[in-house]
Amino acid sequence: xxxxxxxxxxxxxxxxxxxxxxxxxxxxxxxxxxxxxxxxxxxxxxxxxxxxxxxxxxxxxxxxxxxxxxxxxxxxxxxxxxxxxxxxxxxxxxxxxxxxxxxxxxxxxxxxxxxxxxxxxxxxxxxxxxxxxxxxxxxxxxxxxxxxxxxxxxxxxxxxxxxxxxxxxxxxxxxxxxxxxxxxxxxxxxxxxxxxxxxxxxxxxxxxxxxxxxxxxxxxxxxxxxxxxxxxxxxxxxxxxxxxxxxxxxxxxxxxxxxxxxxxxxxxxxxxxxxxxxxxxxxxxxxxxxxxxxxxxxxxxxxxxxxxxxxxxxxxxxxxxxxxxxxxxxxxxxxxxxxxxxxxxxxxxxxxxxxxxxxxxxxxxxxxxxxxxxxxxxxxxxxxxxxxxxxxxxxxxxxxxxxxxxxxxxxxxxxxxxxxxxxxxxxxxxxxxxxxxxxxxxxxxxxxxxxxxxxxxxxxxxxxxxxxxxxxxxxxxxxxxxxxxxxxxxx
Amino acid sequence: xxxxxxxxxxxxxxxxxxxxxxxxxxxxxxxxxxxxxxxxxxxxxxxxxxxxxxxxxxxxxxxxxxxxxxxxxxxxxxxxxxxxxxxxxxxxxxxxxxxxxxxxxxxxxxxxxxxxxxxxxxxxxxxxxxxxxxxxxxxxxxxxxxxxxxxxxxxxxxxxxxxxxxxxxxxxxxxxxxxxxxxxxxxxxxxxxxxxxxxxxxxxxxxxxxxxxxxxxxxxxxxxxxxxxxxxxxxxxxxxxxxxxxxxxxxxxxxxxxxxxxxxxxxxxxxxxxxxxxx
Ligand SMILES: Cc1cc2nc3c(=O)[nH]c(=O)nc-3n(C[C@H](O)[C@H](O)[C@H](O)COP(=O)(O)OP(=O)(O)OC[C@H]3O[C@@H](n4cnc5c(N)ncnc54)[C@H](O)[C@@H]3O)c2cc1C
Ligand SMILES: Cc1cc2nc3c(=O)[nH]c(=O)nc-3n(C[C@H](O)[C@H](O)[C@H](O)COP(=O)(O)OP(=O)(O)OC[C@H]3O[C@@H](n4cnc5c(N)ncnc54)[C@H](O)[C@@H]3O)c2cc1C
Ligand code: SF4
Ligand code: SF4
Ligand code: FES
Numbered sequence: 001x002x003x004x005x006x007x008x009x010x011x012x013x014x015x016x017x018x019x020x021x022x023x024x025x026x027x028x029x030x031x032x033x034x035x036x037x038x039x040x041x042x043x044x045x046x047x048x049x050x051x052x053x054x055x056x057x058x059x060x061x062x063x064x065x066x067x068x069x070x071x072x073x074x075x076x077x078x079x080x081x082x083x084x085x086x087x088x089x090x091x092x093x094x095x096x097x098x099x100x101x102x103x104x105x106x107x108x109x110x111x112x113x114x115x116x117x118x119x120x121x122x123x124x125x126x127x128x129x130x131x132x133x134x135x136x137x138x139x140x141x142x143x144x145x146x147x148x149x150x151x152x153x154x155x156x157x158x159x160x161x162x163x164x165x166x167x168x169x170x171x172x173x174x175x176x177x178x179x180x181x182x183x184x185x186x187x188x189x190x191x192x193x194x195x196x197x198x199x200x201x202x203x204x205x206x207x208x209x210x211x212x213x214x215x216x217x218x219x220x221x222x223x224x225x226x227x228x229x230x231x232x233x234x235x236x237x238x239x240x241x242x243x244x245x246x247x248x249x250x251x252x253x254x255x256x257x258x259x260x261x262x263x264x265x266x267x268x269x270x271x272x273x274x275x276x277x278x279x280x281x282x283x284x285x286x287x288x289x290x291x292x293x294x295x296x297x298x299x300x301x302x303x304x305x306x307x308x309x310x311x312x313x314x315x316x317x318x319x320x321x322x323x324x325x326x327x328x329x330x331x332x333x334x335x336x337x338x339x340x341x342x343x344x345x346x347x348x349x350x351x352x353x354x355x356x357x358x359x360x361x362x363x364x365x366x367x368x369x370x371x372x373x374x375x376x377x378x379x380x381x382x383x384x385x386x387x388x389x390x391x392x393x394x395x396x397x398x399x400x401x402x403x404x405x406x407x408x409x410x411x412x413x414x415x416x417x418x419x420x421x422x423x424x425x426x427x428x429x430x431x432x433x434x435x436x437x438x439x440x441x442x443x444x445x446x447x448x449x450x451x452x453x454x455x456x457x458x459x460x461x462x463x464x465x466x467x468x469x470x471x472x473x474x475x476x477x478x479x480x481x482x483x484x485x486x487x488x489x490x491x
Numbered sequence: 492x493x494x495x496x497x498x499x500x501x502x503x504x505x506x507x508x509x510x511x512x513x514x515x516x517x518x519x520x521x522x523x524x525x526x527x528x529x530x531x532x533x534x535x536x537x538x539x540x541x542x543x544x545x546x547x548x549x550x551x552x553x554x555x556x557x558x559x560x561x562x563x564x565x566x567x568x569x570x571x572x573x574x575x576x577x578x579x580x581x582x583x584x585x586x587x588x589x590x591x592x593x594x595x596x597x598x599x600x601x602x603x604x605x606x607x608x609x610x611x612x613x614x615x616x617x618x619x620x621x622x623x624x625x626x627x628x629x630x631x632x633x634x635x636x637x638x639x640x641x642x643x644x645x646x647x648x649x650x651x652x653x654x655x656x657x658x659x660x661x662x663x664x665x666x667x668x669x670x671x672x673x674x675x676x677x678x679x680x681x682x683x684x685x686x687x688x689x690x691x692x693x694x695x696x697x698x699x700x701x702x703x704x705x706x707x708x709x710x711x712x713x714x715x716x717x718x719x720x721x722x723x724x725x726x727x728x729x730x731x732x733x734x735x736x737x738x739x740x741x742x743x744x745x746x747x748x749x750x751x752x753x754x755x756x757x758x759x760x761x762x763x764x765x766x767x768x769x770x
Contacts, residue, residue, distance in 0.1 A: 200709055202528060202535075202575040239577040241709065245514050266711040270723060277716060277723060277742055279749040286712035294534060294706070302534040302559050303706075304753035378745030426728075427709065 004083070008074070011088055017070060020091050026069050030131070034138040035064040042358040046328045049214040049297075052355055053117070053147075058098070061148040065094035068140045071130050076142060079128030081475045082108045086125060090145055102153035103160055105146060110183045111474060113154060113221050116147025118212060119471050120349045154224055164232060165192035170488060173198060173256040175242045175428060178206020179470045180262030180461025182229065183477030189232040191485050196256075197234060200241040200427075203293055206264055208470070210293040211285075213322050215329070216352070243431030248457075258456045258488055260480050261443060262473065265462035267423040271314070275372030276418070280306060280380040284315070284323045284419035291326055308415030309333045312383055314369055315419035316346040317467075321353060323417040324361050332415075335361050340368040340388050340401040366390070366401065370408075372416065380416055385409045422467050432457075442466055449483035450476060458484050492572040496549060501631040504556045505599060506565045507541070513548030515540070515578050521610040522584030522700070522732060524603075525550070526708040528575035529563045536560045537705045537727070539603030540579060553602030553631070558754050559761045580708045581731050584698075588615040590672035593665055593695070594640070595621045595686055597658050597678025601632050603700055604677045605639075611675075612639040619671075620644070621661035623682070627652035658682055659689045671695050676735060680747055684740035691736050699735035701726045704749060717743050 011017070038054040039045075045052055056064065068090045076086045085104055092101035105112035119125075121143035126132060129139035153159055170193050174181045177199040185195045203209050205222045230236070242248065248259065268283030270276055287305075290296040294303035307330035313323045316339035327335040337356070339346060342365050346353060357363070366388040373382040387407035390399035424441040436444040436453035443452055443459040450458045460476025462468055497509035515525065524539045542551040556562045567573065584607050592611045596604035601622050612618050618639065623646040624630045630645060630652055637643045644661040645653025654661065658678070665671065666689075674697040676686040683699045690697040703715040703726045710728035717724060720737035724730065 200577065201707065202577070239575050240514075241577060241580075244518065244579060245577065246518060266709075268711070268713045270713065270716075272723065277718060277746065279746060283713040286706060286714050289706055289712055295532070298532070301532040302563075302757060304534075304750045304757065306750075377748065378742070425710070 008077070008085065011085065012070065012072070016095065017088075017091055020094060021070050024066060029067055029069050030135060030137070032063070032067050034067070035060050035141055035144065037141075037144055039355075042355075042360070045215065046325075046359050049329065051218055052215050055151055056144055056148045058096075058152075061093050061145055062096060064141050065090045065145060067131075068094070069130065075128045075130060075133060076125045076140070079125040081124065081469075081471045082478070084108050084125075084146070086142055089149060090140065090142070093145055093149060098149055098152040099156065099158060099160070101149035105149060106160065106162070108478075109471075109474065110186045110478070111179060111225055111470070112146050113150035114179070114208060114217060114225070115471050115474070116143050116145075116150055117217050117221075118349075119143055120469065122350050124471070154221070159224075159228065161228070161231065162186070162190050164190055167194065167233075168192040169194060170257055171196070171255045172258045172260070172484065172488075173242070173251055174260045174262060176200075176206060176262040176264055176461075176463075177204040177236065178262055178264050178461060178473060179208060180264075180463075180473035180477040181206065181260065182225065183474040184260045184262060184460070184481050185234045185477075186229055186232065187478050187481030188484070189229065189234050191481070193485075195234045197236050198240040198242050199236065199238045201293065202238050204236055204238065206262075207266075210289050211319070211322070213288065213292055213326055215325070216322065241427060243427045247431060257491075258484050259458065260477070260484065261428050261452075261457060261459040261463055262461045262477060263425045263428050263463045265422045265467050266425045268418070269421045269423060270418055271369070271420060273370055273372070275374060275380070278372055278374040278380040279378050280308065280414055281372060281416040281418065282306070284313070284319045284417050285422070287323050287417045288319070288326065291330075297330060305330070306415050307331055308413070310411075310413045311335045311415045311417065312338050312369070312411070312413045313417045313419055314338050315421070316341065316348060317419065317421075318348045318352060319422075320417075320419035321348040321356050323419050325352075325356055325359060327415065327417070328359050328361060336364055336411075337361060338364045338367045338369060338385060340366065341398065342366055342390060345398050367409075368401070368403070369416075380413060382410050383413050383416060385411060422462075424463050424466065428463070440466060449487075450480040451483060451487070455487070492574060493576040494572055495567055495569050498567075498569050501553070502628050505553065505602075505629075505631050506556075507551060507553050508564070508567070509544075509549045509551050510573060510576065511548060512550050512576055515576070516543040516545050516548050516550050519543050519550065519579035520583035521586060521606040522581065523579035524581050524708070524731065525552070525576055525578030526580065526705065527552075527560075527564060527573055529560065529567070530574055533563065533574065534560050535575075535706055535708070537580070537702070537708055539606075539700075541602045541605050553599070553605075555599035555602075558758045562758075562761060577708070580727060582729070584610060584732060586610045586614050591617045591619065591669060593619050593621070593662060593671045593674040593690075595623075595658055595662055595674065595676045595678070596636075597623050597682035597686075598625075598629065599631070600676075600678030600682070600700075600702075601636065604675070605632055605635055607675060607677075607700075608636055609639045612641075617641050619665045621646060621658055621665065623647070623658035623661060623678075625649065657685070659685050662686060662689050666690075666693055666695070673697070674735075675700070680740055680744045683735065683738075684744070687735035687738065687740065697735040698732045699738055700731045701733060701738065701743065702731070703743060704747065717746065
C-alpha cells in the first residue's frame, strides 16, 4: 500500500496535472452539473436491441472531466476493485489526451469498455467520490468517462497492444471464457506463457455474451477484446468442457502445467413452488441464452423463443432487469418485475432500474409468487402472488421479507422468467474429487493467491464468489495470473 | 468444425453418421450424448452417441428427421462439417451384471438403445430386446441389436413386420416367460409412459432414458427439467436415465410440446425453402 500511495502522489505531482489543476478553481469545478448520458428514446429502443446509452461526446466528456477536482486523497480509487488510477485518467480526458486516458485504464483493467458499461458504479467508485461523500452532490461520472476513453481508443483503431515478454513455452490452461478467464489469459500471455482458453459453449465471452443483452453491452465490444487476445497469441477452444470432453489428467499429459478455473456460476435456481414446471415458465438463463447466445429473436435462426404478452419476471437483480427489458423488446404488453423486498433493497444497478421504468416496465415490490396455474395444455396462465412486508434484518443486513397473512393476488400471465439467483457450475469440481469446495459448491482458494487445494489449480470469479460482478471476476483473473506466475517460476 | 466421414441411410428418415471427434470418442461411455449445432444460425440439439471408434477417433450418431435441425443434419454429406459438437454429456449408464435385462426401444429410441444393449451384454447379462415401430420401414438397427441380444422381439403397430402390436405386448410376452431383473426403455415419451406402467405391474426395476428439449446440455438453462419422485431434475446433468416409475411422464409430454407450434412452422418453412433450392 505504501508503494501504491507514493506512486499515486508522484503521479499527481507531475507538471501536467499541476497545471491542469490550476487552470480552473475548485468552486468553478464543483458548481457544474453532472453530465447527462445521451440515450436512445425509450419508445424507439424497445423495438430494437440498440444500445440504450449512446456515449458522451468528446466535449461532454471533457466538461465532465473538469468537474473532478483531482483530490490529494482520491477516495474514489478505494471503491474500485482493481484500483484504477481514476483522477489520472480523468485528467487525461480533461486535457484532451484520450488515448493516454485509455492507457491509464489498461494499467489495471483489461476490459474498460465493458466495466464502464456494467460496473455498479453507484456502489463502487462513484459512491466513494468526494462529491458523494463530502459535497453531497452527484458524483463525477467515472463510469461514463471510463467508457468514453475506452470507446475512443477502440473507434480510433489505435488500440495499444500490450507489451509481451519473451515466450517461455510454458503451457497453461484457462477453463471458461468469462471476464475472469479472459483477464487471466491476457495477463498470462503478457508474461510470455502459452495460454489456451477452453470454453464449453460455442461462443467466447461467458455471461458477457450469453447473459448481458446487446442493448447494454454490444457483442462487438467483447469481440474486439477477444481479437486483441488472439493477437497476443492466446488460443481458444470452444465446444470443450473441461472434465467431460477431456479430464484434467489428459490435459496435464498434453503438457499443461497449471490451470485457472473461471467456470462461473451458471446454474439457475428455481423456487420449488407448485406449477413451476408448466410450459412458459423459464429460468432467466434459458430466456437470455435463447435471445443473446442463440439470437432467437432473429427470424433467420432456428432457435425458438416464447414471446408472451403478459410477462412476469421474478427477482430484483441485474438478471431480472435484463430479462424484463428483453421481454419488452420481444413485444410484451405488460412486463412486470415481481420482487419480494422493496425498491430500496433491489440489487440491480440503479441505471438499469431507471431505464426499465422509462421503458414501461411495471414493478410489483413486496410480492412473491407462491403458485402457478395452467390451462389444459400445461401452458401457464395465472400466478398467485403473496404480499410481503419487511421484518427484522437478516444475516445480510437487509430487512427480511415476511408474508402478510391473507394478502394474496392472482394475475394473468403467459410467460414467467425466474431470476432468483444462480449456483456455481459443478462440472470442474465434480471431475476432480480431491478439489476442496465449500458447502455452497464454490471452489475453496487461498485468499491472497487464489490457489485451490490442488497446487497447480487456481480459481476466481463467480466459481469462487458465487454470483458477483464483472470487475471482481476480472480482478481475480489478474491476481491468479500473478500468483500462478510466481508458482511456476519457483517450481 | 467436425467432419462427417461416413453416412448410411437406414430408411428414408433415419440416417447414421460417423463423425471425427477424437476426444469425445475417447471419453464417452454408453448412455452419453452430445449437443450438435449446424451453421451459424442453427439451434443446439441433443443426440445420443450410438457408438464410437477410439482408434479412428470417430463417433456414431443415428438421427431421425423430425424437424428443421434433424433434417439439416441428415442433409450433410460425407466430407462436410458439423459446425459445433460438444460432449460427452449426461451420466453414463450404470452397467453391471444384473442377470436378465429387458431392453425396449421404440422408433428412433432404438439408436440410443444400441450402445446400452452392447454394454449390458458385455457385462455378462442375458439380454432380451424388444424393438417396436409403427411399420416395417421404420424398424432400424435390427441386425446390430440382434448381435448383442440373446433374444430379439420385433413389434410393428400395423403388423407389416415381426409381430403385430405395441411394444408393451412384446414386453408382456417376455415377462410372462421368464424372470426379468431390470428393464431399460427408450423411445417416444408416450411409449415410455406405457412401458413403465407395464413393468410397474410386475415390480421390475426400470430405467427410462428421457429425451426432453435442451439448449446448453450442461445444466445451465433448465429447459430440460422434469419431475422425478416429486423433485425437479435436469435431464442433461442428472440424467438422461431415471427410475421410470418415478418420472412424471404426463408433465414431460406437455413440456415437449412447449415450442411445438413454432417448430412446426419453422419446419414447413424449411421444407418449402429446400424444395425451392431443389434439395
Ligand atoms: C444477466 C446477467 C446480467 C449481469 N449484469 C451485470 C452487471 O451489469 N454488472 C456486473 O458487474 N455484473 C453483472 N452480472 C454478473 C457478471 O456477469 C458475473 O459476475 C461475471 O460474468 C462472472 O464472470 P466469470 O468469468 O467468473 O464467469 P462467467 O462469465 O459465468 O463465465 C464462465 C464461463 O465458463 C464456461 N465454463 C463453465 N464450465 C466449464 C468447463 N468445465 N469447461 C469449459 N468452460 C466452462 C461457461 O460456459 C462460461 O462461458 C450479470 C450476470 C448476468 C447473468
Ligand atoms: C438426451 C437426448 C438424446 C437424444 N438422442 C437422439 C438420437 O440419438 N437420435 C435422434 O434422432 N433423436 C434423439 N433425440 C431427440 C432429438 O434431440 C430431437 O429429435 C431433435 O432435437 C429434434 O429437432 P428438430 O429441429 O429436428 O425438430 P423440432 O422442430 O425441434 O421438432 C419437430 C417435432 O419433433 C418432435 N420432437 C421434438 N423434440 C423431440 C424429442 N426430444 N423427442 C421426440 N420428439 C421430439 C416434436 O413433436 C416436434 O413437434 C434425443 C434427445 C435427447 C434429449
Ligand atoms: S472499473 Fe468499475 S469500479 Fe473501477 S473505476 Fe471503472 S467503473 Fe469504477
Ligand atoms: S474522489 Fe471524485 S473528485 Fe476526487 S479525484 Fe476521485 S473522482 Fe475526482
Ligand atoms: S439443457 Fe440446459 S439445463 Fe439441461
